[in-house]
Amino acid sequence: MGFFDWVRRLWSEPMDPVTGHRTDQVTDLEVDGEGWLVGRGVRRLPSVRHSSLSVPTPIALMWHYTATDPGTAGSLAKRIQTYRSGHDRAASWHVCIGVDGTLWQSVPFLRGAWHCARGVVEHRRWHGDRFMWDYDVADSHRINACAIGVELEGHGKTFSNPQVAGAMRLLGAVVEAYQIHPTMAVLAHSHFDPSRRRDPGPVWRDLLPLLLRGAYNVKRLPDLSEFSG
Numbered sequence: 277m278g279f280f281d282w283v284r285r286l287w288s289e290p291m292d293p294v295t296g297h298r299t300d301q302v303t304d305l306e307v308d309g310e311g312w313l314v315g316r317g318v319r320r321l322p323s324v325r326h327s328s329l330s331v332p333t334p335i336a337l338m339w340h341y342t343a344t345d346p347g348t349a350g351s352l353a354k355r356i357q358t359y360r361s362g363h364d365r366a367a368s369w370h371v372c373i374g375v376d377g378t379l380w381q382s383v384p385f386l387r388g389a390w391h392c393a394r395g396v397v398e399h400r401r402w403h404g405d406r407f408m409w410d411y412d413v414a415d416s417h418r419i420n421a422c423a424i425g426v427e428l429e430g431h432g433k434t435f436s437n438p439q440v441a442g443a444m445r446l447l448g449a450v451v452e453a454y455q456i457h458p459t460m461a462v463l464a465h466s467h468f469d470p471s472r473r474r475d476p477g478p479v480w481r482d483l484l485p486l487l488l489r490g491a492y493n494v495k496r497l498p499d500l501s502e503f504s505g
């Protein structure tokens with residue numbers, strides 16, 4: 277079975293014929309009151325590299341890849357536990373998903389990580405309880421002060437099945453916890469810093485609608501093309 281067939285099969289599970297919502301469980305992960313993931317496959321290595329959010333809870337999620345080889349996620353997470361000003365690059369992220377599916381969390385979601393130096397987004401939140409795509413646009417926020425940063429271990433050309441499954445579980449958990457609007461869960465680093473960054477790249481971009489369909493429990497999504505560049 278090809279990779280994309282595998283992903284599609286994951287989301288061809290039974291739907292409620294009336295509402296179109298998935299009736300099975302989306303994720304087995306939970307988010308605790310501080311914004312730490314709790315569940316199978318999660319490794320917590322707290323980093324000192326974090327700042328305040330400008331919102332009460334995160335309103336967006338940005339995808340990256342590490343541009344490192346498989347098996348490096350753990351050592352990257354260890355490296356960013358400390359920070360020497362003027363010596364270390366000011367970089368961190370909330371979660372790095374290993375090729376083996378391990379979710380290495382460095383920063384809790386209620387703090388801002390240092391994953392995208394540039395860019396602002398408008399404030400939207402998904403009204404998930406009504407299964408509608410309404411949102412409020414109130415004000416704008418810097419990416420690092422409002423968006424969860426997720427790194428995918430690797431170079432962005434291929435993604436392993438456990439890694440994609442880990443991303444689905446993570447996305448399901450944060451959507452449940454913070455009602456992130458679907459158009460805000462597909463932010464790409466390359467979109468905000470195109471002269472310097474290419475991550476997460478076209479392979480991941482093509483996967484995102486499938487990931488979202490599972491996380492949001494619906495068949496149809498709003499047009500995401502504007503956001504996933």
Ligand SMILES: [Zn+2]
Pocket residue numbers: 339340341391465473475
């Ligand atoms: Zn990046």
